[in-house]
Amino acid sequence: MDPSTICQAVGRCGFxxxxxxxxxxxxxxxxxxxxxxxxxxxxxxxxxxVSLSHALAINQIT
Known part of the structure; x- marks a missing residue:
């Protein structure tokens, strides 16, 4: 799947x-x-x- 297709797909999902x-x-x-x-x-x-905000939260916990 090409990046622009992914971008359009997540856009339809509210991103x-x-x-x-x-x-x-x-x-x-x-x-x-x-x-x-x-x-x-x-x-x-x-x-x-990767959810960057979740990764930051995990790094803070560990």
């Missing part, structure tokens, strides 16, 4: 402010609750979805 990264294979966006996410396509095959 906004999609930003394409400098490589064209990374993007981030904010959802309706101001949670930040990042998608990275590695070597065109791997898809990684």
């Amino acid at each position: 906004v402010t999609c930003l394409v990264g400098f490589t064209g294979n990374q993007m981030g966006w904010l959802d309706g609750n101001s949670c930040a996410y990042c998608i990275s396509i590695i070597n065109g095959v791997s898809l990684v979805l």
Whole structure:
């Protein structure tokens, strides 16, 4: 799935402010609750979805 398709899909699910990264294979966006996410396509095959705000919270707990 190509990044623009992913961006459109999450947009329909209520995500906004999609930003394409400098490589064209990374993007981030904010959802309706101001949670930040990042998608990275590695070597065109791997898809990684990370909630940056959740990661920060986990780092604070540990």
